[in-house]
Amino acid sequence: MKSLNKQPIGVFDSGIGGLTVVKALKKVLPYEDIVYFGDTARLPYGSKSSPTIIRFALQDAKFLVNRQVKMIIVACHSVSSVALPDLKKHFRLPIIGVIEPGAKAAVQASKNNCIGIIGTQATILAGAYERAIKNLNRQVEIVARSTPLFVPLAEQGWTTGPIALQIAKTYLTPMIGEKIDTLLLGCTHYPLLKNTIAKVFKQKVRIVDAALETALETKIILQAKKLLNPQKLAGTMKFYLSDLTPNFSSIGRQFLGADLTEVFRASISE
Amino acid sequence: MKSLNKQPIGVFDSGIGGLTVVKALKKVLPYEDIVYFGDTARLPYGSKSSPTIIRFALQDAKFLVNRQVKMIIVACHSVSSVALPDLKKHFRLPIIGVIEPGAKAAVQASKNNCIGIIGTQATILAGAYERAIKNLNRQVEIVARSTPLFVPLAEQGWTTGPIALQIAKTYLTPMIGEKIDTLLLGCTHYPLLKNTIAKVFKQKVRIVDAALETALETKIILQAKKLLNPQKLAGTMKFYLSDLTPNFSSIGRQFLGADLTEVFRASISE
Numbered sequence: 241m242k243s244l245n246k247q248p249i250g251v252f253d254s255g256i257g258g259l260t261v262v263k264a265l266k267k268v269l270p271y272e273d274i275v276y277f278g279d280t281a282r283l284p285y286g287s288k289s290s291p292t293i294i295r296f297a298l299q300d301a302k303f304l305v306n307r308q309v310k311m312i313i314v315a316c317h318s319v320s321s322v323a324l325p326d327l328k329k330h331f332r333l334p335i336i337g338v339i340e341p342g343a344k345a346a347v348q349a350s351k352n353n354c355i356g357i358i359g360t361q362a363t364i365l366a367g368a369y370e371r372a373i374k375n376l377n378r379q380v381e382i383v384a385r386s387t388p389l390f391v392p393l394a395e396q397g398w399t400t401g402p403i404a405l406q407i408a409k410t411y412l413t414p415m416i417g418e419k420i421d422t423l424l425l426g427c428t429h430y431p432l433l434k435n436t437i438a439k440v441f442k443q444k445v446r447i448v449d450a451a452l453e454t455a456l457e458t459k460i461i462l463q464a465k466k467l468l469n470p471q472k473l474a475g476t477m478k479f480y481l482s483d484l485t486p487n488f489s490s491i492g493r494q495f496l497g498a499d500l501t502e503v504f505r506a507s508i509s510e
Numbered sequence: 511m512k513s514l515n516k517q518p519i520g521v522f523d524s525g526i527g528g529l530t531v532v533k534a535l536k537k538v539l540p541y542e543d544i545v546y547f548g549d550t551a552r553l554p555y556g557s558k559s560s561p562t563i564i565r566f567a568l569q570d571a572k573f574l575v576n577r578q579v580k581m582i583i584v585a586c587h588s589v590s591s592v593a594l595p596d597l598k599k600h601f602r603l604p605i606i607g608v609i610e611p612g613a614k615a616a617v618q619a620s621k622n623n624c625i626g627i628i629g630t631q632a633t634i635l636a637g638a639y640e641r642a643i644k645n646l647n648r649q650v651e652i653v654a655r656s657t658p659l660f661v662p663l664a665e666q667g668w669t670t671g672p673i674a675l676q677i678a679k680t681y682l683t684p685m686i687g688e689k690i691d692t693l694l695l696g697c698t699h700y701p702l703l704k705n706t707i708a709k710v711f712k713q714k715v716r717i718v719d720a721a722l723e724t725a726l727e728t729k730i731i732l733q734a735k736k737l738l739n740p741q742k743l744a745g746t747m748k749f750y751l752s753d754l755t756p757n758f759s760s761i762g763r764q765f766l767g768a769d770l771t772e773v774f775r776a777s778i779s780e
Binding site for chain 1: 663673
């Protein structure tokens, strides 16, 4: 058996949106192996109730633990906002979500202490970003809004152009009057719409994407626990999906910025 | 135990879109009791592979059979297009989908034998509508297109206005040049967008909605099998959902045209 530091990092998401986190990991930690699980048979999690999201998250994490990962990144905002305490109770290895790193970066970026947050309905209703930000700085004012159409828009590939801009304007124009100087993209799909979102705000806000912040936080944790892979070889990537949907390879390429080569179908037992 | 003709009609869908079929049933068969199952924990089916859709459909039908229904309506185009033969093999009671009734009505409506079909990617890729139409009339020309953003658009409630119209134009304008005189709405969500879709075509096509046709076909089958409920009392409705999502009651009201009163959470075992 491999020594622990040579084991892969486990990443999971409700679907393939979490590949934006994998993309950031490859930049920050190029020597790490990555095992990804995407629960494409049961996506999206964003519209599901908290008990269901927790039940699915425990199954997803167990799948990765069975593949001997040294750490788990929850690359799903819905899971990070409702299931992280349960995950940490059930498993002993380091587990981080995308909420804390995103919240920290947003608080650091904001100068007027007024931050906007957008995400799926589950993420916004759960209020986890608000709690995480308030924990860091009680003075911060928060304007939160759910923007559910951004996910299917990114998956359709309509990330620029008049339709994307009009949907972004409909969701975000009310936020312009709220004097936010920083906008946190609270969903893994949203970085693909970053340019369109920036157009609505006309460069008046800093846009913080949690994916890169999560990758940097992962590096800090692996260093602290002496779990960085000592081998200086480009890391491998394995992708497990609970359903090989007709679109996964084209959407995956868009999110990862590279082809998904080693892809396997994985069954999740209830 | 009740006699068979007094048992309810079972209806299932991947989510709550199938409530448009329930709405049509209440019009056509007001004295029938209805048991509805919506697999909200695992929706949408439209983006899933055929083996997964078949597996889920068998579980959904079993759930209804266990509730002593006298007939099953598959109010989901994705399931109707890929899983109907498997369902009919596994269960003995009458089972109909939304494909055949929709196909029949479209063939009858078209005068120039050129029919357009829109639906989710799974429905369009499966080609079940094309086969059903060709079985009825080999001369019909078919123009099919997947329009996946219509589902989240209907659920967001943006069924009219500039965004809905622009998305409809983007998907449908290429169909205008194809001389279709009839358009089949191949997804239970799409009737909510009927007016917007009609605007794109400027009344030059007949729009056929499968929900009403399916309800009429159900009546014919129940009559033929002497299974119509003899009691002349307004039928009851029970709704089982695999997840009580935050939105189900507001979206449900929109689709059903009435409040969902008796709603229960139902577990589906794998």
